[in-house]
Amino acid sequence: MPNWLIAYAPLFPLSIIATDNAFRTVSKGEHRCVFSSEGHVRFPLWLFKKVHKSHEDKLVASEKHMREEGENIKKAVEAGMAT
Numbered sequence: 001m002p003n004w005l006i007a008y009a010p011l012f013p014l015s016i017i018a019t020d021n022a023f024r025t026v027s028k029g030e031h032r033c034v035f036s037s038e039g040h041v042r043f044p045l046w047l048f049k050k051v052h053k054s055h056e057d058k059l060v061a062s063e064k065h066m067r068e069e070g071e072n073i074k075k076a077v078e079a080g081m082a083t
Helices: 045-051 053-082
Strands: 004-008 018-027 033-041
Touching: 018 053, 033 053, 045 053
Parallel strands: none
Antiparallel strands: 004 018, 018 033
8 A cells, every 4th residue: 555645724713723634644565554643733732721721622522533534534445445
């Protein structure tokens, strides 16, 4: 499997805080790869959590969303490889 990247930037107003998200694979030989997801925020996470305590649930929800989207993409890639 070749290396690939899916990256996108949230729209305004979320883009003020969250700059971009990405899913990527890195080939580790034939039929093996590492799949990862990344979410970036404009501020250091510790500062964001300290200043915006009410947004902690949103960070948890964002992590859950990235995990679920990653699982969906992984399934789609694996299904495509099987055909």
